[in-house]
Amino acid sequence: MPVRILIADDNSFIREGMKIILSSYSDFEVVATVENGAEAVEYCLAHEVDIALLDIRMPVMNGVEATRSIAEKTKTKPFILTTFDDDEYILDAIQAGARGYLLKNNEPDRIRDAIRSVVAEHRVFQDVVLDKLKTTLTQSPGAAPSTAEKPASSSIPAEETASPASVKADSDSKIDRSLFTERELEVMALIARGLSNKEISKKLYISEGTVANYITSVLNKTALEHRTQIAIYYLTGSLRSEDE
Incomplete structure (x- = not known):
């Protein structure tokens, strides 16, 4: 057909x-x-x-x-x-x-x-x-250098476990939410909105290094390579995109 x-x-x-x-x-x-x-x-x-x-x-x-x-x-x-x-x-x-x-x-x-x-x-x-x-995702106002995505340490400190009410992961997102912690989902949601590491750290009241650690954790769980792919994954639920 x-x-x-x-x-x-x-x-x-x-x-x-x-x-x-x-x-x-x-x-x-x-x-x-x-x-x-x-x-x-x-x-x-x-x-x-x-x-x-x-x-x-x-x-x-x-x-x-x-x-x-x-x-x-x-x-x-x-x-x-x-x-x-x-x-x-x-x-x-x-x-x-x-x-x-x-x-x-x-x-x-x-x-x-x-x-x-x-x-x-x-x-x-x-x-x-x-x-x-x-x-769009990396050059927004106040964007941190790309090297900021490298983890400051191998662990994620338990900083400010309570999230601001204004920062919530989109419940309509098509991703498998069970793979991620609530904080990882919040970071992914903010990346998808185009926020830099610096802006995310201010939103969530955590350090930029901690934001980088969360991003690294998401990359490891999904086998993605950079924050642009995280944004596309969060918005579409797809772990791969064909550009050919």
């Missing part, structure tokens, strides 16, 4: 052009083209769609809002295909449930391969998108 694809874009030229391109692949079937996020959600609720290709800026309902509704209410995999690589859009889209984020300036074969990867249960984020996300 071919992959059933919906295309949502308020530019009719792009909609029809993308339809022609994707329809040229024998394993793809473009089942609908719509001009806004609300129409995309409505169609996915009423029909079986494998992939919803969504632009970010659309009237009535934008791509991020459509992604959230489609991810929550249907089995369709939302995939952002846009000209916008602004940091705020990337983070919002991933948090909303986007399974992929590519820019429209990619070659058709790259878009084709990305769609196939998402169908195969991978997540696909373009290199430039991952770089911008990493910048």
Whole structure:
């Protein structure tokens, strides 16, 4: 059975052009083209769609809002295909449930391969998108040097066990919460919000070294390599992302 694809874009030229391109692949079937996020959600609720290709800026309902509704209410995999690589859009889209984020300036074969990867249960984020996300998470005001992630010691001191009421791990997060302590979950949640080690230490009333130790503990438990991957994991529940 071919992959059933919906295309949502308020530019009719792009909609029809993308339809022609994707329809040229024998394993793809473009089942609908719509001009806004609300129409995309409505169609996915009423029909079986494998992939919803969504632009970010659309009237009535934008791509991020459509992604959230489609991810929550249907089995369709939302995939952002846009000209916008602004940091705020990337983070919002991933948090909303986007399974992929590519820019429209990619070659058709790259878009084709990305769609196939998402169908195969991978997540696909373009290199430039991952770089911008990493910048967002590591270059926020007051960001500590990357070396701060190295543990100051091999143990995690029991500092300030009571957490501020304003800092709580997101109960809707898709990760396996049983793997982590409550403090680790709080640190992960703040990383996903783009806070630096210094900012996290102020939020939780612990030292930056202790924050680094919690991050190291999370990395060890998940086999992830850096805080950007922690953020993506916390937001999506996925321990791997395909950027090819």
